Amino acid sequence: MSRDCTDYRDIFLNDRPMMDARAPIEFAHGAFPGVVNLPLMNDREREQVGTCYKQHGQQAAIALGERLVSAEVREQRIQGWVEFARAHPDGYLYCFRGGLRSQIVQQWIKEEGGIDYPRVGGGYKAMRTFLLETIDHAVAECDMVLLGGMTGTGKTELLVQLSNGLDLEGHANHRGSSFGKRATGQPTNIDFENRLAVDVLKKRVGGIQQFVLEDESRVVGSCALPLPLYRGMQVAPMVWLEDSLEQRVERILQDYVINLHAEFVAVHGEQGFALYAERLIASLNNIQRRLGGERHQRMFLQMEEALVEQARSGSVEQFRDWISVLLREYYDPMYAFQREKKGGRIEFAGERGAVLEYLRERVNQRV
Incomplete structure (x- = not known):
């Protein structure tokens, strides 16, 4: 399996293509220049799975997610991810913290498309922190x-x-x-x-x-x-x-x-x-x-x-x-x-x- 990338400096300096697996509502709230939103779950699915996770834990949330996404919808989403991975072999995928959602997307790209596509370690949150620190350092230095x-x-x-x-x-x-x-x-x-x-x-x-x-x-x-x-x-x-x-x-x-x-x-x-x-x-x-x-x-x-x-x-x-x-x-x-x-x-x-x-x-x- 592809290793995570945590070289955020390289990602932004070279405008690496990135696939954002967060829900549309998260993407609309804030994203990075040039990034494409190809979510694992839509807003409604994310809300239901999030509630289930809080009440019943991770395994129950994963099971609910699989039930919510029909075979046809899942196939369409996987196709979008695989097409992105093939079109951008030098790119990455990420979710909010580099956790379960991006792991699932990565796994399905591998299973269905045969591609080891790398994730961004720490996800959106880590990259966002890096960019805010970039401004802070510039002001100080x-x-x-x-x-x-x-x-x-x-x-x-x-x-x-x-x-x-x-x-x-x-x-x-x-x-x-x-x-x-x-x-x-x-x-x-x-x-x-x-x-x-x-x-x-x-x-x-x-x-x-x-x-x-x-x-x-x-x-x-x-x-x-x-x-x-x-x-x-x-x-x-x-x-x-x-x-x-x-x-x-x-x-x-x-x-x-x-x-x-x-x-x-x-x-x-x-x-x-x-x-x-x-x-x-x-x-x-x-x-x-x-x-x-x-x-x-x-x-x-x-x-x-x-x-x-x-x-x-x-x-x-x-x-x-x-x-x-x-x-x-x-x-x-x-x-x-x-x-x-x-x-x-x-x-x-x-x-x-x-x-x-x-x-x-x-x-x-x-x-």
């Missing part, structure tokens, strides 16, 4: 620099040009502001942490010992940053990215209007425009209390007129009106306050080219 700046300065655009950039918003699939929701949903918090940890692991193995991250709050949309990372960010030095209001308006127009509209149409087809318009209005309404009644109403009417014109002619020209108000009267005062509050940590400020050059040189100067 590496330098961090935060990239700050007013809304619309293009911090993410700059970040992804850096070999040592960690794109928190990319991993969270969110642009990090009140208008930051995308047409596609966010990952679960566990998935977000796992993606981030794999990114950190690969970068550290590549020799990176200093990371640049955007100055974020504890949550990016619905995804919360790992607490050790967030705490480390609160004392890290900062670099401040500057740009003109005109350029920032254009960038917001591109990201939050043109690109968002295209995303919704790509995902939802004919319903895309209506859903995109709903999303924009909902985002504005979410900050109504902070805007104040009069300003919210003024911006709402500007947005509504812009949406009507976009639907009629495709033009996005009118969006610049409410975007300018949003930046000047809402975001800029908040960010100006933040800059003053964090001023002692800002070691460099400048426009895109100067900031990019400074951050690249900073990595080379690290001792």
Whole structure:
């Protein structure tokens, strides 16, 4: 029988194919990038077997599991596992703790497909612990620099040009502001942490010992940053990215209007425009209390007129009106306050080219 693999570092560094034998509800709660869910039991079967295990022990639970899964269903599941094993000879299978479920799957693959397919020792739980420790070690052992700046300065655009950039918003699939929701949903918090940890692991193995991250709050949309990372960010030095209001308006127009509209149409087809318009209005309404009644109403009417014109002619020209108000009267005062509050940590400020050059040189100067 194939030996268990406990080299979690190799698994994630080389994107080893993995088959997750946990129930769908467990998989949906959190999984690893690129993993395929081929469960031993569905959610209902797992619930019944789990209850039986608690009340009557392991043997009774195994017997119940065999009774619940018909010969036809069992054959279909085994076929799926064998096909995966044949297609991915360098892969692994796992369950929650590397216990009974993955043992059964492994045994049936051997009996029906003649394949000694290896399991991950310790299962999902051990790999998840490894990834969380990867983030903890990076916070303790590496330098961090935060990239700050007013809304619309293009911090993410700059970040992804850096070999040592960690794109928190990319991993969270969110642009990090009140208008930051995308047409596609966010990952679960566990998935977000796992993606981030794999990114950190690969970068550290590549020799990176200093990371640049955007100055974020504890949550990016619905995804919360790992607490050790967030705490480390609160004392890290900062670099401040500057740009003109005109350029920032254009960038917001591109990201939050043109690109968002295209995303919704790509995902939802004919319903895309209506859903995109709903999303924009909902985002504005979410900050109504902070805007104040009069300003919210003024911006709402500007947005509504812009949406009507976009639907009629495709033009996005009118969006610049409410975007300018949003930046000047809402975001800029908040960010100006933040800059003053964090001023002692800002070691460099400048426009895109100067900031990019400074951050690249900073990595080379690290001792």
